[in-house]
Amino acid sequence: MTYNELSNQIFQKQSYLCVGLDTDPRKLPHHLLSEPDPVFAFNRAIIDATANLAVAYKPNIAFYEAQGPRGWESLQKTLDYIPADCFTIADAKRGDIGNTSGLYARAFFDPTAAGLNFDSITVAPYMGHDSVMPFLDYAGKWVILLALTSNPGSADFQRLATGDKEELFEAVIKRAHTWAGPDRLMFVVGATQADELSRIRALAPDSFLLVPGVGAQGGSLADVSRRGLTAAGGLLVNASRSILYASNGTDFADRAHDEAKALQAEMAEYLAVGNRQ
Secondary structure (H helix, E strand, O other): OHHHHHHHHHHOOOOOOOEEOOOOOOOOOOOHOOOOOOOHHHHHHHHHHHOOOOOOEEEHHHHHOOOOOHHHHHHOOOOOOOOOEEEEEEEEEEOOOOOHHHHHHHHHHOOOOOOOOOOOEEEEOOOOHHHHHHHOOOOEEEEEEEEEOHHHHHHHOOOOOOOOOHHHHHHHHHHHHOOOOOOOOOEEEEEEHHHHHHHHHOOOOOEEEEEOOOOOOOOOHHHHHHHHOOOOEEEEEEEEHHOOOOOOOOOOHHHHHHHHHHHHHHHHHHHHHHOHH
């Protein structure tokens, strides 16, 4: 999916919602456990309930890897089921050098290899450009670099001052712009770091930002939207637990729809304000 196609989806759906498919088999509604593939049955119902409200889906790969071969099968079926008009993110947080990084890229981007064909992947940038470039070798695919994450430990390294009187996350964003443009690179910025979004927007005025942490983690959609929206949209705001586990009963998909609809309606208001400015 291109930059313009993603932007168009945001304005067509009046939404910049990304649904995180962090599907935990231990939290599935009991009535799904008799399904041949309970994880996929759950994901399919969530996608059906939210596809008209979301512009992206983000399976967290750890939830599938932890299940071994069965998990990879569930992931493959889930990816194949996501509508073509939705942007897909492999939340894998990979990052290595040389052939290893190239093989990670092949696993998630080359359907003739592992069978997966994601639009993008999250990457840890701290091994440098040669850990990122193999992912950018795949034309039309996106790299989403960790910049300033929402977890408390982010301050351990990401907020370290550098010799250029900037913090490390700022140096990452600036250096990454020498590797690719905003049509290939996004950045992860946690919703709990909304106070820093103005600084990040100054460094990456045209880049899309993937923003987790709204909802269960306490991030403010209003703050993120006010500081992060651009003329192209520029945001993918992720919600996972608040949507997936809104109910653990037979009505789980209906309640997921309600949660997603509430977020989408709020996003539509912020998009309208942005268009009037």
